[in-house]
Amino acid sequence: MTAADTRAAPSSAAPAMGSVPRLYNFAANVLENNLRGGRAGKPAYIDVRGATTYGQLAERVARFGAALRGLGVRREERVLMAMLDTVDWPTAFLGCLKAGIIAVPVNTLLTEDDYRYMLADSRARCLVVSEALFPKFEKIIAESPDLEHVIVAGDNPHGYRLFDDLIGAVEAEDVTAPTTADDIAFWLYTSGSTGAPKGAVHVHGSLKLTADLYGTPVAGVTESDVVHSVAKLFFAYGLGNGMTFPLTAGATVVLNADRPTPDGVAALLRRHPITMFFAVPTFYAGFLASANAPTKSEVQIRRCVSAGEALPEGIARAWAERYGVEISDGLGTTEMLHIFLTNRPGATKYGTTGKAVPGYELRLVGEDGNEVPQGEMGELQVRGPTSAIMYWNNREKSRSTFMGEWTRSGDKYIQDDDGYYICCGRGDDMLKVSGIYVSPFEVESALASHPEVLEAAVVGWFDEQRLIKPKAFVVLKMPDKATEELIGSLQEHVKQKLAPYKYPRWIEFRIELPKTATGKIQRFKLRAEGMM
Structure with a gap:
């Protein structure tokens, strides 16, 4: 296949909200929309190194895609990403997607054994790893027979290729793989009841749909927003917060490569005019308890969102009292890609997870497989267009989770008389700790x-x-x-x-x-x- 063969427009005309054209590449579409919208000189990301404009991001993405092609990584092959939250993360993720290569971002908090399993399970041909995380991979690279290329983001290549050197040595070819909306774009690993990670497989169209159904109309991200997500980009929650939604809207994202702490985030809020703030309940609680937390007059937050675990009413009320902003508590899963059940500002009912996001349908099912009457507890199941298509190489679990149009959440809920959903915990023995399954x-x-x-x-x-x-x-x-x-x-x-x-x-x-x-x-x- 020649370069000319791969030059395909990601979409012909701007599709309606909530719809995706057949020929579609998320990376190309979202970047081109921003360039056509006159935002080439506007900061897309701000990290410890400074600002990266939309124009610079588009060039970096094109260069990374060209670099992968130069290494011989082909369409539909996998690139494992173990990367901290810097502009290199969206560069690598979008570069993979634009080239038709499957991005596999993984949790940066895992062990060497976890990464050994994921490299083997994904059969990744390329690893992109932040220098700080390299020690966890140093021993297992040679044990991964499918792995041919290692790219290190940082200053010390440890004998491999440096990320910046690699993208600096190639031309920024404007080549987009001729993907469809249903082509596999990326995987996200999620833990199962036995602890073995499962690769949830997602397609290009789902990224756009999460923005069209939740990010723009419900979360309310706009072009004028400055966004920060405590949840990292490798989470499904953080991926939407820190990439899909703000890039779709043309907003600016503030990234933090460090482990999020109340003091660290307080410094970001004082340094940048952050207007959209995404976190998990544990972090909101820790932030409220911090002596260094900023006052209301020191921040510019207009919207706050929580997910990952149920938000206790006391934390929500204390936050609203201090900052004058409601926290919109929601539920999303790796399998559904982002939030499909949520409270909204002005319609928040404390102690609940809200109501279904338009475009999604919910039902509560009892042990007998039938829907339970309103007011009785059942397993929450969701029907919507952003469901993963399967777990990679796990047919049994795929069949039990993805039941036709319906996806099992594994969470137990009750729907109250007002139609709000109340979380009752997990349906199995899994726990969520700070938004992460354990x-x-x-x-x-x-x-x-x-x-x-x-x-x-x-x-x-x-x-x-x-x-x-x-x-x-x-x-x-x-x-x-x-x-x-x-x-x-x-x-x-x-x-x-x-x-x-x-x-x-x-x-x-x-x-x-x-x-x-x-x-x-x-x-x-x-x-x-x-x-x-």
């Missing part, structure tokens, strides 16, 4: 590997802010060794085995755990203690 089985296995532990059960537990955190119930081989020192030792042991955010915040020693007649641990009985 498998209790992983934590239990890590605890059980400690020489003093006989068995363990991990469940979600409310902290003082009514946010869910992992709590472990541990049976020791020798009960008389139960001490505060051992609790600290067990917590540190888990941190060494797993990503640090998965460690149990509390450990309670028990003589025995509740079990069924067949010996299965009854976690629901332990969970019930924490919900009282």
Whole structure:
């Protein structure tokens, strides 16, 4: 195939909101719309290195696509991205999409074993990794037989190619792969009930549809906004907040490569006129408790959005009282790409997750597979156009999650008399900690590997802010060794085995755990203690 063969317009005419033309490439479409809209000189991203305009972003994207082609990476092959939030992230992601190559951005907080699995599962031909994350990949690169190219974003290439050098050495060819709206664009890995990551496969058209259905009409992102998302770009939530929605609207995004802390975000809010703020409930709670949090007069926030876990009413009210802005709590999943159920400013009902986003339909289903009457609890299922098409290489889980037009969320909800949905927790044993799924089985296995532990059960537990955190119930081989020192030792042991955010915040020693007649641990009985 020649370069001329790949020069295809991403779309012929501007489609209506909520529709996508058959021939469509999200990266090309969103960049060309901004250039045609006269925003070539407007900042698209601001990171620690300064501002990158829409014109510069388009050139960087074109150069990265050309660089991948020069390396021999072909359409529909995968590029694994383990990258911090700088302008290099959207450059690589959009560069892949524009070239028809599949981007696979992954969580930057995972372990070497997690990345080994993802490289093998995705069969990625190319790895793009931030220099700070390279140590987690150094040993496993040689173990990945499909991996042929490594690109390091930073100053030290560690013997491989530097990101800046690579894109600086090629021409910015305006080549767009002739993709359709239904072509695979990217994967997002999500954890399963066993802890094994699953690659949710998404298409080009879904990115536009999340902006058309939620980002523009519901979240309300406009060209004049300056956006910041505490949730990182590798999350489905952060991807919409920090790329899809603002680029669709022609807004400016402030990126933060560091781990988000109340002090760090407070500095960003004082330094930049951020008007749209996206975070998770745990962060809102920590920010409110910070002595360094800015006052209302120091910020310019006009809209706040929360997702990732249910937003406690106390946090929502305290935020509105301090900053005069409601937090719009919503629910989205990796499988549906972004928020499909939400509260809205002026129609917020505290303690609920709101109502369906127009374009999506919801139903609550009981154990018998039938819809439950209003007011009764059921599993939330959603029908909408942004659903992933499958989990990669996991037919069994794909069939049980993607049921025709309906997608199972795994969350339990009740619909109240006013039509608002109230979250009742997960339908399985998975927990969400700061918006990230945590498998209790992983934590239990890590605890059980400690020489003093006989068995363990991990469940979600409310902290003082009514946010869910992992709590472990541990049976020791020798009960008389139960001490505060051992609790600290067990917590540190888990941190060494797993990503640090998965460690149990509390450990309670028990003589025995509740079990069924067949010996299965009854976690629901332990969970019930924490919900009282």
